Amino acid sequence: MILSSFQRVLATTLALTLAAPLVEAHSAFFVPSSTVLSKPQWVTIDGGVGTDMFYFNHGPLRLDGLVVTAPDGTAVTPENLVVGKVRSVFDLNLTQTGTYRIATANSGVTARYKDKATGQNKGFRGTAANFEKEVPADAEDLQVNESVSRLETFVTVGRPSAFTPTGVGLELIAVTHPNDLYSGEEATFAFVLDGKPAVGLEVEVVPGGVRYRDKIGEIALKTDAQGRVTLKWPQPGLYRLEVNAKDGQTTVKQARERRLGYAVVLEVLSQ
Numbered sequence: 001m002i003l004s005s006f007q008r009v010l011a012t013t014l015a016l017t018l019a020a021p022l023v024e025a026h027s028a029f030f031v032p033s034s035t036v037l038s039k040p041q042w043v044t045i046d047g048g049v050g051t052d053m054f055y056f057n058h059g060p061l062r063l064d065g066l067v068v069t070a071p072d073g074t075a076v077t078p079e080n081l082v083v084g085k086v087r088s089v090f091d092l093n094l095t096q097t098g099t100y101r102i103a104t105a106n107s108g109v110t111a112r113y114k115d116k117a118t119g120q121n122k123g124f125r126g127t128a129a130n131f132e133k134e135v136p137a138d139a140e141d142l143q144v145n146e147s148v149s150r151l152e153t154f155v156t157v158g159r160p161s162a163f164t165p166t167g168v169g170l171e172l173i174a175v176t177h178p179n180d181l182y183s184g185e186e187a188t189f190a191f192v193l194d195g196k197p198a199v200g201l202e203v204e205v206v207p208g209g210v211r212y213r214d215k216i217g218e219i220a221l222k223t224d225a226q227g228r229v230t231l232k233w234p235q236p237g238l239y240r241l242e243v244n245a246k247d248g249q250t251t252v253k254q255a256r257e258r259r260l261g262y263a264v265v266l267e268v269l270s271q
Contacts, residue, residue, distance in 0.1 A: 026051055028061050029240055030102065030153040035267040036179050037157045040095045045102060047088040054208040054238050056087040063088050065106040071098025071161045098161030099179060103152035109252055113139035128252050144254045149261040154178045167195040170243055170262035175228065181268045183236045190228045191243055193260065197227030201243050205231065208238040233268045240265050
């Protein structure tokens with residue numbers, strides 16, 4: 001089967017989202033040139049996939065699902081998009097005051113089955129609509145899963161502003177604003193699943209700079225009854241927070257479960 005560009009992106013996203021444990025998987029990440037700006041200007045965002053967080057030594061982040069939202073809720077068009085061998089890059093002209101939300105969002109369906117006519121084992125990756133078209137209704141030994149994943153980061157021009165969740169999948173609610181983080185201070189974040197508190201989920205936090213440490217230094221947390229976690233930042237730098245979940249809220253009736261992943265890249269500044 002020849003995979004479309006969307007299917008190749010989805011395959012990569014699924015591998016990143018569903019692999020475990022986090023510290024042994026290839027994880028996707030952003031590296032913004034700046035996360036806090038005093039006035040409107042350009043920023044460059046790099047994207048990659050690798051085991052060494054924030055180092056470009058494995059593969060590029062695919063940009064097919066890229067969505068950039070301005071403080072007023074309008075869409076921003078990235079410029080100068082390039083997908084290289086080990087990194088992706090794009091530029092953003094930030095003209096408004098407030099917080100920009102930069103994300104790659106993907107969803108889709110994977111399936112394994114046996115073709116009844118030929119007896120051959122086959123696989124499918126794609127959208128829910130294409131699943132209905134391409135997978136035979138009488139397929140045998142059918143195993144289907146749905147996935148929804150989101151990777152994002154935030155950049156603020158001037159004063160931080162609120163941002164609105166989409167209400168789909170796992171997302172972050174800013175109790176502490178993601179561009180107001182300082183080493184030695186506590187921050188609180190809330191996670192929601194389809195707009196409702198994501199209770200009892202494991203959250204893993206990985207700091208950058210692992211190339212120069214003997215230990216990864218990950219921080220393990222669990223969301224409380226309000227979907228919240230609180231942590232104190234041990235040092236300045238880039239951090240990646242990840243949370244995953246499973247449920248039965250599928251759109252394809254044959255799917256056994258829906259797998260959800262969310263990750264955010266945050267910059268913690270010196271006091």
